Every structure is written in C-alpha cells, then in structure tokens.
Amino acid sequence: MSTTLSPQEIWAPHTRFNPLPLYARMRPEGPLFRQMDANRGVPIWLSTRYKASVELLRDPRFTKDERLVAPQARQARVAEMEAINRNMLMSDPPDHTRLRTLVSKAFLPRRVEELRSRVEAIAHRLLDALPAQGSVDLIDAFAFRIPVTVIAELLGVPPEDQDQFRVWTTAITQLPSADRLESIKQASLAFMAYVQNLMEKRRAEPREDLVSDLLQAEEQGDRLSSEELIGMVVLLLNAGHETTVNLIGNGVWALLRHPEQLERLRQNPALIDSAVEEMLRYRGPLECATHRWAREDIEFHGQVIPAGETVLVSLLAANHDPEQFPEPERFDITREPNRHIAFGFGIHFCVGAPLARLEASIALPLLLERLPRLRLAVDESQLQWRQGLVLHGLKQLPVAF
Ligand code: HEM
Incomplete structure (x- = not known):
C-alpha cells in the first residue's frame, strides 16, 4: 500500500469533522484498508468501497459475535x-x-405509522417550548428529545427517566480507551440495573408496551433468556435514540450549509422523503457499521484477513463512492437513484429504519415551517463532532431563529 496514513489520522478532530478526504485516499488502495486501532492497539480493516461493503455485510465468514x-x-x-x-x-x-x-413486528412500517400523531405532538411540544426568537442548541432542545421520547414510550420507560438515559448512553458509546473503561463500566451497570428494575415492575403489573410483550415471550419458554431480555431492551433504547438524533442533527446541518436545497424543500415539502434519504447518504448517523470479525483466514478481493481480526465497514465512505454515486459530495435532495447503505445491509439491516424515517420526515418539515429564519448561530468551524468511528454526529448544533 502506498498511501501514508498516520495511525491517529482517522481519530483527529479535523477528520471527525470531515472523514471523506481520508476515505478518498484509502479507496484506491483496495477494498479494505488495514491500519492500527490506536485505542485498542489491534489492527482494523476499513472497507471503503460500496460494492465490496455490500458484499462484506452479507458474507457469513465475518461474525458479529x-x-x-x-x-x-x-x-x-x-x-x-x-x-x-x-x-x-x-x-x-x-x-x-x-x-x-x-x-421485528413492532417496527414494521404499518405498525410504526400508528405513531405518526404521537411523533407530531412531541415535535410540536418541543417547538412550543422554544422562545419566539433567540438561539438554542438544537441537538438538546429538539433532535435528541424526539427519538428518546418515542423509543422510551414504546418500551414503557417513564418520561422523568429519559434525561438519565442520555448520560448513560453517552458514556457507554464513548471510545473504550483505558482511562474511560471505569466510567463506561459504571454507566453500563447503572443502565442494566435500571432496566432490570423496570422489568420487575412490568412483570408485576404488565402494560401495553414492548417490555411487557418481551416479558411474556420470556415466560412462554425458551425463546428469550432473562439476560437476552436485558440486552434487547438496552439495545433498543440505545439504537433507538443515539442514531436518529444524528439524522435530525446532521440533516439540519446539511440543509443549513446548502441554502438552495433548504429553499427547495421549504417550497416543496413533499420532497421530504427523498431529502431524508439524501441526508442519510450525505452524512448518515453512523460513520461505520459495528465491528465484525474474521471467523477464519478470509480471502477477500485478493487480500487475506487473518482469523480474529476486526473489520469495520465505513457506511459513510461507501455512500460517497463515486463508482456508485455520481458527484458524491453534492447534496441533492432529489438524488435518484439513491441506494445508500446508511441503515446497513443484509441480515443486520436496521430494524428501526421505518421508525427513524418516520421521525425525521415529521420532525424536519415541522421545524422548517415553525422556524422560517433558522440559521447557524456559530461559525461552522466551531462545531464539534463526536469522537469514535461508529456514531457520526454533532455534540451541539447552536442555531438562531
Ligand atoms: C437514522 C437512524 C438510524 C440509523 C442510521 C441506523 C443504522 C443502523 C445500522 C447501520 C445498523 C446495522 C449495523 C451493523 O450491521 O453493524 C442498525 C441495526 C439496528 N438498528 Fe438501527 N439505525 C437507526 C435507527 C434505529 C432505531 C430508531 C432503532 C430502534 C428502535 C434501531 C434499532 C436497530 C437494531 C435493533 C439493530 C440491529 C439489527 C440486527 O442486528 O438485526 N435503529 N441500525
């Protein structure tokens, strides 16, 4: 491989702001680019091309366990x-x-559609709470609160506990460097204890929520162990809001830096579904899919990945592969075709995709309609992106209106 990349480059703040130039340098080197994971001290293989990434995501020689x-x-x-x-x-x-x-049934488009009026009500309530004019952090005031409220309600978590979730999930999804291990562990234990307690309450007094449904499945036999039940609830709570927050946040950021696209959407709100797909492609909520490991020595497009080594599929890089998307850096809310892989591919394709799409397609038009003077409140260079290679989103998004 001829490209010289410092091991730290992929984690550097300027790369977190825009990893695309780095991926553009990796892509010609081969479908997989091997480098050291500075945080874990092990090699990782990054997949940066669209076609190879799709192949890899459905290749059973890579394990998720x-x-x-x-x-x-x-x-x-x-x-x-x-x-x-x-x-x-x-x-x-x-x-x-x-x-x-x-x-999976609970997240089918038809079932999710039943939540439409609830999502609208939540979005309106959050917008009602904003001052008539001024500035706020849109992540905190809006983007985070919609998905967390929806997934918490679906599962049956009381509203007063929702802020606490943010503290736990932010800690859990941090980079697992040695000095953070203890705080990650503490947050995970507290989160699990909370979920266990919630399950006990629902066991004693079932309600019409997903936790009660899952408890029934657990009681009916060997379909779900109690450990798996905790794992499921934690996964849904985590995946349900750590991602969609970034779809709304990154989506608003993309619109604000492309005023002509923003204006097009304001003029024609029916474009929202295709605009959401372009937001997912242009700066999706996940930079990389979660870790996969080679079960055996794997020959993949002429390269050999030794058994046990880690592979990360960069969804962002695949979604900007010029072989698949002409002018990939252009943000075009009417892009067609737009077969992005922001929700992954294969058997792990996002179960919550219909819910995420519904939330964004309701929240964004309402936001634009109710805040016609929406703009960034700081210079773009001051925006900070979250660390880590999986979640891709802004820490804050200060806006004025
Ligand atoms: C825009 C928002 C979202 C994005 C971009 C997103 C993205 C993804 C991606 C890329 C995967 C596959 C990861 C991999 O293969 O390593 C995934 C899986 C998953 N997502 Fe999402 N997600 C979003 C929202 C949600 C929501 C709202 C929920 C829940 C209610 C959810 C629940 C899940 C679950 C349970 C999985 C695991 C599926 C499996 O292993 O079969 N996601 N998501």
Missing part, C-alpha cells in the same frame, strides 16, 4: 456487562434470527 474469535479479550473488557452484549446486533444466526423475530 466477538466471543467466537477472542473469548479472553472480550471477557476481560466487558465481563460485568455481558448482558448488554447478548443482543441481536452482536449475534449470528440462529440466535440472531430468534432475537430479531421477537421484535
């Missing part, structure tokens, strides 16, 4: 948090199929 390839490493790192990892996203079939089947 780290225990199969590195039992000790995982045990040492996360022993106390094992329940958190007993979830569909970290499993292969047949466990994956069994776990996914238990919840």
Whole structure:
C-alpha cells in the first residue's frame, strides 16, 4: 500500500469533522484498508468501497459475535456487562434470527405509522417550548428529545427517566480507551440495573408496551433468556435514540450549509422523503457499521484477513463512492437513484429504519415551517463532532431563529 496514513489520522478532530478526504485516499488502495486501532492497539480493516461493503455485510465468514474469535479479550473488557452484549446486533444466526423475530413486528412500517400523531405532538411540544426568537442548541432542545421520547414510550420507560438515559448512553458509546473503561463500566451497570428494575415492575403489573410483550415471550419458554431480555431492551433504547438524533442533527446541518436545497424543500415539502434519504447518504448517523470479525483466514478481493481480526465497514465512505454515486459530495435532495447503505445491509439491516424515517420526515418539515429564519448561530468551524468511528454526529448544533 502506498498511501501514508498516520495511525491517529482517522481519530483527529479535523477528520471527525470531515472523514471523506481520508476515505478518498484509502479507496484506491483496495477494498479494505488495514491500519492500527490506536485505542485498542489491534489492527482494523476499513472497507471503503460500496460494492465490496455490500458484499462484506452479507458474507457469513465475518461474525458479529466477538466471543467466537477472542473469548479472553472480550471477557476481560466487558465481563460485568455481558448482558448488554447478548443482543441481536452482536449475534449470528440462529440466535440472531430468534432475537430479531421477537421484535421485528413492532417496527414494521404499518405498525410504526400508528405513531405518526404521537411523533407530531412531541415535535410540536418541543417547538412550543422554544422562545419566539433567540438561539438554542438544537441537538438538546429538539433532535435528541424526539427519538428518546418515542423509543422510551414504546418500551414503557417513564418520561422523568429519559434525561438519565442520555448520560448513560453517552458514556457507554464513548471510545473504550483505558482511562474511560471505569466510567463506561459504571454507566453500563447503572443502565442494566435500571432496566432490570423496570422489568420487575412490568412483570408485576404488565402494560401495553414492548417490555411487557418481551416479558411474556420470556415466560412462554425458551425463546428469550432473562439476560437476552436485558440486552434487547438496552439495545433498543440505545439504537433507538443515539442514531436518529444524528439524522435530525446532521440533516439540519446539511440543509443549513446548502441554502438552495433548504429553499427547495421549504417550497416543496413533499420532497421530504427523498431529502431524508439524501441526508442519510450525505452524512448518515453512523460513520461505520459495528465491528465484525474474521471467523477464519478470509480471502477477500485478493487480500487475506487473518482469523480474529476486526473489520469495520465505513457506511459513510461507501455512500460517497463515486463508482456508485455520481458527484458524491453534492447534496441533492432529489438524488435518484439513491441506494445508500446508511441503515446497513443484509441480515443486520436496521430494524428501526421505518421508525427513524418516520421521525425525521415529521420532525424536519415541522421545524422548517415553525422556524422560517433558522440559521447557524456559530461559525461552522466551531462545531464539534463526536469522537469514535461508529456514531457520526454533532455534540451541539447552536442555531438562531
Ligand atoms: C437514522 C437512524 C438510524 C440509523 C442510521 C441506523 C443504522 C443502523 C445500522 C447501520 C445498523 C446495522 C449495523 C451493523 O450491521 O453493524 C442498525 C441495526 C439496528 N438498528 Fe438501527 N439505525 C437507526 C435507527 C434505529 C432505531 C430508531 C432503532 C430502534 C428502535 C434501531 C434499532 C436497530 C437494531 C435493533 C439493530 C440491529 C439489527 C440486527 O442486528 O438485526 N435503529 N441500525
């Protein structure tokens, strides 16, 4: 490989703001680019091309279950948090199929559509709470609150506990560097204890919510162990709001830096569905899909990935591959075709995609309609992006209106 990349480059703040130039340098080197993960001290292979990424995401030679390839490493790192990892996203079939089947119905487009009026009411309430004019952090005041309220209501988590979730999930999704390990562990334990307590309450007094439904599945036999039940609830709470917050945040950011596209959408709100797809492609909420590991020595497009090594598919890089998307850096809310992989691909394709699409397609037009003078309140260079290679979003989005 001829490109010289410093191991730290991918984590540098300027790269977090815009990783695309770095990916453009990696892409010609081959479908997979090997470098050291500075935080874990192990090699990682980054997949940066669209076609190879789609292939990789459906290749069963890569596992989602780290225990199969590195039992000790995982045990040492996360022993106390094992329940958190007993979830569909970290499993292969047949466990994956069994776990996914238990919840997939709740997230089908038809079921999710029933939440439309509730999402509208939540978005209106948040906008009502803003001053007539002034400035706010849009992430805190709006983008975060919609998905967290919706997923918490679906599962049956009381509203007064929702802020606490943000503290826990932010801690849990931090980079697992040595000095942060303790805070990640503490947050995970507190989160699990909370979920366990909630489950006990629902066991004693079932309600019409997903936690009560899942408890029934657990009681009916061997379909769901109690550890898996905790894992499922934690995964849904986490995935349900750590991602959509970035779809709304990154989406507003993209619109504000492309005033002509913003104006087009204001003039023609019916473009919202295709605009949301372009937001997902242009700066999706996940830079990379979650970790995968080579089950065996794998030959992939002429490269050999040794058994046990980690592979990360950069969804952002794939969604900017010029072979698949002409002029990939152009933000075009009418782009067609737009077969992005922001929700992943294959058996782990996002279960919550219909819900995320519904939330964004309701929240964004309402925001634009009610704040006609919406603009950035700081210079773009002052915006800070979250660290880490998986979640891709702004820490804050100060806007004026
Ligand atoms: C715009 C928002 C969202 C994006 C971009 C997104 C993206 C993704 C991606 C890329 C994956 C696959 C990860 C991989 O293969 O490594 C995934 C899986 C998943 N997502 Fe989402 N997600 C979003 C919203 C949601 C919501 C709202 C929920 C929940 C209610 C959710 C629940 C899940 C679950 C449970 C999985 C695991 C599926 C499986 O392993 O079969 N996501 N998501």
